[in-house]
Amino acid sequence: MQSTLEQLENNRVLLKLAADPQEVADAFNQAYKKVVKRVTVPGFRKGRVPRFILEQQFGKEILYQDAVEILVTKSYYEALAEHKLEPVENPKIDFEGELEEGKPFKFQAEVEVLPEVKLGAYKEVDVKKEQPVVTDEEVEQELKALQERHAELVVTEKKALEQGDFAVIDFEGYLNEKAFPGGAAQGYTIEVGAGRFIPGFEEGLIGMAPGEERDLNLTFPEDYHRPELAGQEVVFKVKLHEIKKKELPALDDEFAKEHGEFATLADLKADLRQRLQHYKEHEANRKFEEEVIKQVVAGSNVQLTDTLVNRELDHMIHRMEHDLAARGLRLEEYLKHNEQTLEQLRDQLRPQAEERIKTDLVLTAVAQAEGITVSEDELKERVGYLLQFYPPEVQKDILKGKNRDFIESVRSSLEREKTVQLLVGFVAPEEETVPAATVDEKEGEVKEE
DSSP, X not given: OEEEEEEOSTXXXXXXXXXXXXXXXXXXXXXXXXXXXXXXXXXXXXTOOXXXXXXXXXXXXHHHHHHHHHHHHHHHHHHHHHTTOOBSSOOEEEEESOOOTTSOEEEEEEEEBOOOEEOOOTTOOOOEEEOOOOOHHHHHHHHHHHHXXXXXEEEOOOSSOOTTOEEEEEEEEEETTEEEEEEEEEEEEEETTSOOSSTTHHHHHTTOOTTOEEXXXXXXXXXXXXXXXXXXXXXXXXXEEEEEEEEOOOOSHHHHXXXXXXXXXXXXXXXXXXXXXXXXXXXXXXXXXXXXXXXXXXXXXXXXXXXXXXXXXXXXXXXXXXXXXXXXXXXXXXXXXXXXXXXXXXXXXXXXHHHHHHHHHHHHHHHHHHTOOOOHHHHHHHHHHHHTTSOHHHHHHHHTTOOHHHHHHHHHHHHHHHXXXXXXXXXXXXXXXXXXXXXOOOOOOEEXX
16 A cells, blocks of 8 residues: 655545555455355355355356455554554545545545644743741631531530531422422431522521421522422421531540541641642642743644544533533533523533643653653553452453553553653742642531430
């Protein structure tokens, strides 16, 4: 197979390919082996019909479509490999005449390929790295968060429910005098004032006494995630069983002993400080790497096309649909809630898609320029680590080589990691000591007494 390459505009190329008579004959023979397995001729077992009998019965045209597909596919991918091209769409194929056995065959394939990346001075980026410091205040915040997580709820003798109390209730919601799905619970504990229910529900409980029953006439928000309830007027029938309050454990040496191998509260604080320091240093490294990549990408030149960007947008929308489905939502509901059309969402995501594509292309170009590769041992080690997070049947498929996409994804991820490490290594960071962002407190869990 002979091929020549002609560069067109907008990252498009034209491949001109020519197959000799022997290659054409080979394609027809392969086509015969495929076709003979799916036809039936009286007097012959399926798959055993001689070629000349097959052509007599059905005409030589029966082999034409498969022969063309075999020859074009083989020739096209060989040309891509020869010219080191990576297509971003299906090619447009034009034939020069009919495919005939014993004669050469020519065709053209026009296709858009990944753009050329012109790297900037990626070894000379200037980035300052934070050297975070943990403050005493942050340690105290973490200690208080730990205290909150080990609080207990105890029953009180209070006669009326107040803001900040915990109420143990039964409730059931009615829409048009009919109970609606998902609107009922028994023995449910709710913190009054936490804002976890629709507006008016928690406020409507204030003043209730244990054993009291009350009807709450409420309206679901217009943007509620369940369309059948959004904006609807409903009635919640509520019964209060108990009023509880949160009791925090004392912050002393006993508290420290109960929550780790610590002899004193001071030891616990030292451990919290160390954990915060580790977290902040991890975040500082992440931000440093991101800034290095950002500058390397900004210093490079890549001409993107609508084909590339739209393909990435399709992937982003698909991932968004998957994430929404995991939360029981549909994309249509999300768009309605945000008063957006699908096209407006795509326009909103376009800058992010462009940045992602450019970053991937630039990092790949750096890897090629620096000769970065992933060894089989490195790949095997990473795959082995990841397999523990998959069920046994998936592990077997991967180990048997049935999931090449997974293997190639791991290889690509490793190559990117090594490329980023190399780029970071080129930078001699000027460290600046600044307090990093405060670690968010995690929502406390409470135990029932």
